[in-house]
Amino acid sequence: MDNNERYLNALLTGDDRVIKEIYVQLFPKVQSYVVSNKGTRDDALDVFHDALLYIIVAYKERNISIKSFEAYLYVVCRNIWKRKLKTKVINSKLDTLENKATDLSLYILEQECFDFYIEKFQLLSSNCKEILGNYFNGWSYEELVEGLNYANINTVRQRVFKCRTKLIELIKSDKRYQKLREWNII
Amino acid sequence: MEHHLTNALLETIDRYIKGELVEEELLAFEAKMKENAALKEEVLIQQQLFNTLNDKTTEWALYKEDPNNKLQQELKQKLNTPEYQSISEKIQHIGQEYIQELPPKKNLSIRYKRFISAAAVVLFLIVAGISYTIINNQSVDRFYYEYAQWETELPSFVEKNATESTFAEAEASFRNKEYIKAIQLFESIEEDNELYPYSLLYIGASYASSNKDLQALKAFNQLAQMDAFAESSKGLWYATLIHLKQGDKDKAVDLLNIIIKDSNNYHYNQAIQLLEQL
Numbered sequence: 001m002d003n004n005e006r007y008l009n010a011l012l013t014g015d016d017r018v019i020k021e022i023y024v025q026l027f028p029k030v031q032s033y034v035v036s037n038k039g040t041r042d043d044a045l046d047v048f049h050d051a052l053l054y055i056i057v058a059y060k061e062r063n064i065s066i067k068s069f070e071a072y073l074y075v076v077c078r079n080i081w082k083r084k085l086k087t088k089v090i091n092s093k094l095d096t097l098e099n100k101a102t103d104l105s106l107y108i109l110e111q112e113c114f115d116f117y118i119e120k121f122q123l124l125s126s127n128c129k130e131i132l133g134n135y136f137n138g139w140s141y142e143e144l145v146e147g148l149n150y151a152n153i154n155t156v157r158q159r160v161f162k163c164r165t166k167l168i169e170l171i172k173s174d175k176r177y178q179k180l181r182e183w184n185i186i
Numbered sequence: 187m188e189h190h191l192t193n194a195l196l197e198t199i200d201r202y203i204k205g206e207l208v209e210e211e212l213l214a215f216e217a218k219m220k221e222n223a224a225l226k227e228e229v230l231i232q233q234q235l236f237n238t239l240n241d242k243t244t245e246w247a248l249y250k251e252d253p254n255n256k257l258q259q260e261l262k263q264k265l266n267t268p269e270y271q272s273i274s275e276k277i278q279h280i281g282q283e284y285i286q287e288l289p290p291k292k293n294l295s296i297r298y299k300r301f302i303s304a305a306a307v308v309l310f311l312i313v314a315g316i317s318y319t320i321i322n323n324q325s326v327d328r329f330y331y332e333y334a335q336w337e338t339e340l341p342s343f344v345e346k347n348a349t350e351s352t353f354a355e356a357e358a359s360f361r362n363k364e365y366i367k368a369i370q371l372f373e374s375i376e377e378d379n380e381l382y383p384y385s386l387l388y389i390g391a392s393y394a395s396s397n398k399d400l401q402a403l404k405a406f407n408q409l410a411q412m413d414a415f416a417e418s419s420k421g422l423w424y425a426t427l428i429h430l431k432q433g434d435k436d437k438a439v440d441l442l443n444i445i446i447k448d449s450n451n452y453h454y455n456q457a458i459q460l461l462e463q464l
Contacts, residue, residue, distance in 0.1 A: 029328055106251065
């Protein structure tokens with residue numbers, strides 16, 4: 001059994017020894033991320049707890065599939081921390097799940113939405129992924145011309161538009177998109 | 187009401203999201219959104235794409251508590267069941283146990299704590315001209331956080347060699363986050379000084395802490411080329427970390443492949459391990 005399965009099973013069955021191993025193996029980098037982004041070690045512990053719980057709930061109640069436990073846990077921790085920074089709901093002191101239920105339930109929907117968009121994005125051609133990845137990271141057309149060796153701004157602008165239209169089409173043609181709409185966000 | 191999704195419209199949506207519309211434009215656009223649900227939907231999609239695909243966004247939250255959102259309310263109820271309550275307590279308990287069993291920190295590490303937080307600021311900075319892709323970028327930065335444990339990495343010379351006063355002053359500036367001053371002082375250390383290679387190390391770290399990744403890379407690369415210096419391969423390793431932090435997986439892999447050619451290289455085993463993970 002590889003670590004992906006082992007870690008997931010441990011969470012589902014409540015295996016203390018292996019859950020401790022998850023902390024030993026994966027907590028340090030999450031701590032490093034949180035501490036580097038305005039947080040403390042206690043904040044990181046809180047985030048890590050929420051992320052592990054998220055994985056259990058999302059697996060049981062929302063049927064998510066996880067390809068790489070480590071990479072997914074890290075992304076989830078990163079998103080939870082971003083959400084906490086935004087909403088200012090930071091419980092450094094250990095809080096009961098009762099007080100967290102609202103936030104976590106919202107987060108579960110948010111991560112599902114996040115996973116959906118990433119999945120659709122991954123379906124694009126590698127050229128589109130490169131250009132849009134940079135575009136959504138704030139690169140200007142000028143920077144795209146220079147950084148990705150395009151002939152001129154007009155070419156880049158057309159390319160960005162084509163890729164975005166393709167992405168929007170992929171998103172809208174998926175049945176799950178209608179679900180997301182029902183959750184009232186879209 | 188229907189709308190046609192033109193490039194011009196998408197660009198206006200972008201400017202709206204980035205807060206770049208001026209007052210009149212903003213009012214007009216918001217009025218349009220109000221009466222045109224389809225347009226509002228397009229804006230939300232783009233907003234979410236920016237949130238999802240932008241690695242620099244440090245804060246975001248989409249959803250708010252909504253009594254009408256059935257799914258959210260269901261999840262909330264589930265989370266409040268004894269089953270999940272006890273799982274939550276168990277995880278918290280294991281986390282506490284894990285923290286208590288950690289070995290006490292060394293003095294040195296406390297000193298460099300400030301540096302780590304500053305070093306992280308760098309991380310999301312994208313230097314124009316360095317091409318990387320979002321696929322790589324989705325989470326390779328996690329390896330940076332795993333390996334860039336600067337507090338144990340950078341050697342301190344203050345106690346070891348009190349006579350090297352320029353170096354000591356530079357090191358103190360670095361710790362006080364006075365990076366410009368630190369860089370100036372470290373740069374004044376002559377090439378024939380035995381601490382010169384270490385000053386390159388600090389120069390790289392200082393640049394990294396002041397969001398100047400390109401200069402940081404330059405310093406680490408220079409260190410990597412100092413064949414006469416026993417620890418020159420540290421330069422390769424740190425340059426790898428900066429590439430990872432930037433999400434530039436390809437460049438990181440190139441450097442790692444060089445590191446694993448010689449088992450004497452700094453962090454040889456870690457490099458092998460990291461390559462497997464990448």
